[in-house]
Amino acid sequence: MNKKPIVKIPNKFKPLWNPKRYKVYYGGRGAGKSWSFALTLLLMGAKKKKRVLCTREVQGSMKQSVHKLLSQCIELLKLGYFYRITREGIYGRNGTEFIFYGLKHDPMQIKSLEGVDICWVEEAQKISNESWDVLIPTIRKDGSEIWISFNPNLETDPTYVKYVVNEQRENSLIVKVNYWDNPFFSDELREELEYQKELDYDDYLHIWEGHCKTASDSQIFRNKFIVEEFKASDDVVFYYGLDWGFSQDPTAVLRCYIINNELYIDYESGGTQIELDSTYKLIDAIPKSKQYTIRADSARPESISFVKRQGYKIESVHKWAGSVEDGIEHIRSFKKVHIHTRCMETASEFVKYSYKVDRVTGDILPMIIDAHNHYIDALRYALQPMIKQKGKPRMAKVIGA
Numbered sequence: 059m060n061k062k063p064i065v066k067i068p069n070k071f072k073p074l075w076n077p078k079r080y081k082v083y084y085g086g087r088g089a090g091k092s093w094s095f096a097l098t099l100l101l102m103g104a105k106k107k108k109r110v111l112c113t114r115e116v117q118g119s120m121k122q123s124v125h126k127l128l129s130q131c132i133e134l135l136k137l138g139y140f141y142r143i144t145r146e147g148i149y150g151r152n153g154t155e156f157i158f159y160g161l162k163h164d165p166m167q168i169k170s171l172e173g174v175d176i177c178w179v180e181e182a183q184k185i186s187n188e189s190w191d192v193l194i195p196t197i198r199k200d201g202s203e204i205w206i207s208f209n210p211n212l213e214t215d216p217t218y219v220k221y222v223v224n225e226q227r228e229n230s231l232i233v234k235v236n237y238w239d240n241p242f243f244s245d246e247l248r249e250e251l252e253y254q255k256e257l258d259y260d261d262y263l264h265i266w267e268g269h270c271k272t273a274s275d276s277q278i279f280r281n282k283f284i285v286e287e288f289k290a291s292d293d294v295v296f297y298y299g300l301d302w303g304f305s306q307d308p309t310a311v312l313r314c315y316i317i318n319n320e321l322y323i324d325y326e327s328g329g330t331q332i333e334l335d336s337t338y339k340l341i342d343a344i345p346k347s348k349q350y351t352i353r354a355d356s357a358r359p360e361s362i363s364f365v366k367r368q369g370y371k372i373e374s375v376h377k378w379a380g381s382v383e384d385g386i387e388h389i390r391s392f393k394k395v396h397i398h399t400r401c402m403e404t405a406s407e408f409v410k411y412s413y414k415v416d417r418v419t420g421d422i423l424p425m426i427i428d429a430h431n432h433y434i435d436a437l438r439y440a441l442q443p444m445i446k447q448k449g450k451p452r453m454a455k456v457i458g459a
Contacts, residue, residue: 065101065135067094070239073231074098074205080230082206082221085268088237088247091207095178096124096131099205102176103154104140110156111177113168113193115184115402116329117160124180125158161189162327163343168196175202182208182217186400187287190216211406213270214285216399236267276412276422278386283395285405290315290324298347299440300354300372301432302361306330309337310432311352312404313344314440321392326401326433334361338368353439375442382426385438388445404433 071094074081083091099110112124128148132141142149148156159167169192177197179185185193197204210218225232237243237251255262263269274280290296294315303309310328314321327343341347348370354362356374365372378384389395397405410430414423438445 065097066242067097068235068240068242070233070235071095071098073233075102076231077201078203078229078231080204080206080221080225080227080232082225082230082232083235084206084208084210084218084222084233085235085239086209086237086264086266088240088243088251088266089235089268090240090242091235092124092127092180093131095180095205095207096127097135099156099176099178100128100131100135100137100141103150103156104135104137104152107150107153108155108175109173110154111171111174111197112156112158112180113161113177114180114182115160115186115189116162116327117158117164123158124178125156128156161185161193163339165189165192168192171196173199175199176205177203178205178207180207182206182221183211183215184402185217186402187216188400190220209265210268210270211402212285212409214399214405215402218270234268271406271409274412276415277409278411278413278426279390279395279408282390282392283397283405283408285397285399287399288322288324288396290322296346296350297440298344298350298352299436299438299442300341300352301435301439302355302358303328303330303332303432308332308403308432309340310403310436311340311344311347312401312433312436312440313347314437316392319392320394320396321389322396322398323401323404323437324398326404328403328433334364337361337365338370341365341370353442355435355439375439378447381445381447382438384447385441385445386426386434388441389434389437401433404437407431407433 068090102108103110114123117123129143132138132143140151147158161168174197177193206217206221208217222232251262251266254265260274264271294317296313296315298311298313301310308328308330309332311326312323313325314323325344327340329340332340341352350371352370352372353375354372356377359374362372362374397408407430411434412427414425414427416423
């Protein structure tokens, strides 16, 4: 007979057992959100047959899902005798099943799902309004629930606006949870936290206390952009850019257009650890991508050749000393940059892309930090035919993060 293990879950997560249509947990790193959700769902599934959908905005492979986390929790709970783990899903002896889909690239599969008891939306800060519009009507079984976990990013993110700022329904549970609510918070993470607090207090508040990211004077695109909904007219000319990913850096694709010296970014697509033969799926997610030239980072000629063989018009961009700074200067020259609400990653980078700040004096230095710039790089590539190479010495240089 299997001996039941003792599993400790922070007290703030105990209300997960009480019926609510929406269960929203948000806050900083180290609060135990993902572990507590996974442990609770597995215990519920072992107690009673459940169909659980685990989803996120982009899921290029199982590596990008909570499949691994759930598998680890099964081992921790000593429920290996009860759950069968496969590459496609997790299945209980009583008929419980965990299924995994990405919202952005699997909308038809999502729409066709039936009988979902609980939907866990992870990394929900990245979910667009369009994805919410697809998901919510799908979770329609009587008594079904939507569980949402995320670390806040921007105050304008659809998930934050929908489920934190505006959520007032009685059938919703909204909980902010942080590391101090987690009695199992490790000494190693506490050391990281204290280091971040000394290094950059604003980043500490954002990462560890779950505050929304705020603008600062070091922000390169401060006061230059707005996140909103808009629709392109039929007569605009589109520009496409692609930045190749590497390891944990995402492959990023976006589309933009220009009206009256104002730049509009209306579609993005991307993901980490994307195999070359899956890259075309990211490009396909952006409308009309085969009708226009895609401009891509020249560092991967073999990747450009592969995409070209799939029927896309793609070419490498020319780079020069100072091409990053020239590109950023060109983007800043627009009267305003409009970022569509579905372009969450691009909006996040526009907030975080910054100049280096002197830690002693607080002075903003003429050095661009080489981080939070994958979709911004794709944007520079898209606009490259319009970017002029300057003959004067550079005013800023790019440094590592």
